[in-house]
Amino acid sequence: MTSPSTPEELVEAYRLLKAGQRQQAGAILKPYLAGHQDDARAWWLMAHAVSNRDVARQCLEQVLKIDPTHERARARLAALAPAPAARLTETPDDEPDDSFFVIPVVNAPPDSARQKQPAIPLRRLDAPTPPPDESAVPSFEEFAAQTSPGIDPFTGEPVDSPFAGLEDVSTRALVPAEQPAAGAEGGRVFDPAAYARLGKHGPGDAQPPGTGHQPDWGPGLAFVAEGQPTPAAPTVSAAEKRAVTRIMVFGLGGFLVFLLVMVLLIVADDQGWLHLSGEPGIATSALDGGLFTMDYPAGWNARCEREALGYPVCGVANHELYNEVDLFAGREIDLGALIAEGMRQSLTGGSLPDERMSVIIMDVPRTSQAYDDGSWAKTKYEWHQQGFSTSPDAEVTYERHTIEVDGNTAYYYAFTSLGDWHEAAWDVYVEHSGIVLWLRVDYVAPRKSSTPQDIVDLMIESIRFMPGDA
Numbered sequence: 001m002t003s004p005s006t007p008e009e010l011v012e013a014y015r016l017l018k019a020g021q022r023q024q025a026g027a028i029l030k031p032y033l034a035g036h037q038d039d040a041r042a043w044w045l046m047a048h049a050v051s052n053r054d055v056a057r058q059c060l061e062q063v064l065k066i067d068p069t070h071e072r073a074r075a076r077l078a079a080l081a082p083a084p085a086a087r088l089t090e091t092p093d094d095e096p097d098d099s100f101f102v103i104p105v106v107n108a109p110p111d112s113a114r115q116k117q118p119a120i121p122l123r124r125l126d127a128p129t130p131p132p133d134e135s136a137v138p139s140f141e142e143f144a145a146q147t148s149p150g151i152d153p154f155t156g157e158p159v160d161s162p163f164a165g166l167e168d169v170s171t172r173a174l175v176p177a178e179q180p181a182a183g184a185e186g187g188r189v190f191d192p193a194a195y196a197r198l199g200k201h202g203p204g205d206a207q208p209p210g211t212g213h214q215p216d217w218g219p220g221l222a223f224v225a226e227g228q229p230t231p232a233a234p235t236v237s238a239a240e241k242r243a244v245t246r247i248m249v250f251g252l253g254g255f256l257v258f259l260l261v262m263v264l265l266i267v268a269d270d271q272g273w274l275h276l277s278g279e280p281g282i283a284t285s286a287l288d289g290g291l292f293t294m295d296y297p298a299g300w301n302a303r304c305e306r307e308a309l310g311y312p313v314c315g316v317a318n319h320e321l322y323n324e325v326d327l328f329a330g331r332e333i334d335l336g337a338l339i340a341e342g343m344r345q346s347l348t349g350g351s352l353p354d355e356r357m358s359v360i361i362m363d364v365p366r367t368s369q370a371y372d373d374g375s376w377a378k379t380k381y382e383w384h385q386q387g388f389s390t391s392p393d394a395e396v397t398y399e400r401h402t403i404e405v406d407g408n409t410a411y412y413y414a415f416t417s418l419g420d421w422h423e424a425a426w427d428v429y430v431e432h433s434g435i436v437l438w439l440r441v442d443y444v445a446p447r448k449s450s451t452p453q454d455i456v457d458l459m460i461e462s463i464r465f466m467p468g469d470a
Contacts, residue, residue, distance in 0.1 A: 007032065
């Protein structure tokens with residue numbers, strides 16, 4: 001029987017080594033060392049469980065790091081140094097060296113240098129229990145107490161731990177497939193397989209007995225690192241590869257189609273075929289002047305009159321009070337009606353638009369009193385040049401060139417002024433059939449307003465002359 005302070009794993013490993021079962025002993029010592037890396041007794045036993053010289057040398061070095069007075073380990077390490085063979089076989093595998101169980105015992109004061117004790121032979125654990133008075137051979141408990149004199153391996157910190165920095169090393173467990181039979185005396189036998197399953201190591205990595213392969217146990221090897229075993233890389237079948245390829249091809253094709261559609265939409269919007277820039281198309285109504293037609297924004301006020309010679313003069317405005325058709329047609333302006341309309345607007349809570357836009361279009365001879373060949377846009381630009389402006393520091397633009405209106409050459413004038421107010425004026429003259437079509441636009445609004453160039457362009461482009469008059 002063992003004392004409560006002696007780990008069962010070490011006792012069982014000792015018994016297996018004495019029975020020549022090195023592999024089974026190593027399978028027990030391996031998980032024990034993973035959790036007790038500062039136990040010199042376990043490293044000493046492991047040095048006799050392995051067959052590889054390099055691994056045995058590493059185990060012996062760990063014994064000396066933890067217990068520098070372990071002369072047996074020092075002597076065995078020195079014996080291993082010059083040996084060229086790949087396996088350590090000082091004795092047959094079925095007859096392990098019993099001498100390694102004899103280690104020095106030191107009884108020295110804590111502050112003095114450690115002295116080597118004479119070796120005491122240790123009895124086999126499977127031997128019959130001697131009478132109480134026969135204490136010449138120490139028990140395993142005595143052997144364990146002599147392994148690391150002056151160090152408590154169960155509470156002390158490891159000395160020069162070789163396990164630091166090995167966090168990325170994967171763990172491989174070795175679990176024996178067979179359980180040694182219970183002793184003849186009926187005592188409890190340590191179950192290495194059951195013990196291995198208590199930790200992180202699974203039984204799936206067990207090495208079949210009799211394969212002749214010994215694991216490379218030792219410091220810096222896989223079994224001392226924490227973490228689960230690294231799984232094998234998954235295999236991908238040819239069908240799965242083809243499916244992934246198809247998905248990638250379809251995804252790339254869809255992305256290219258999306259880019260092409262976006263480019264086409266941008267081009268269409270830029271050409272005016274679509275209205276995608278937040279500017280919906282302008283709803284229009286048709287103005288019939290008798291000799292011409294023109295489109296204007298739906299909902300605006302529009303009226304046509306005849307000037308003194310009987311030619312059409314039409315007015316369009318964004319409010320009826322801004323319509324100047326009576327003034328240009330030579331009609332008498334009803335001031336009373338204008339005042340009444342203003343009062344009605346005030347009483348009903350109505351208000352005039354902040355932007356004032358008045359359009360006059362006529363198709364008359366040059367001799368008509370309604371006609372003025374002095375462009376309103378040109379006149380306003382000249383006034384600004386001469387200093388007759390409410391905003392002398394206003395930003396001014398002025399242009400004039402020829403355009404085409406319903407297949408006829410037309411003269412185009414445009415003026416804008418951005419000062420305290422936003423002002424603009426346009427004039428278009430089209431000579432045809434001995435008369436002149438004149439389009440005049442006047443615009444005044446607060447500074448923050450935008451120039452209604454789109455409305456002006458819409459009206460100019462929509463002008464059509466009646467058949468026979470063009």
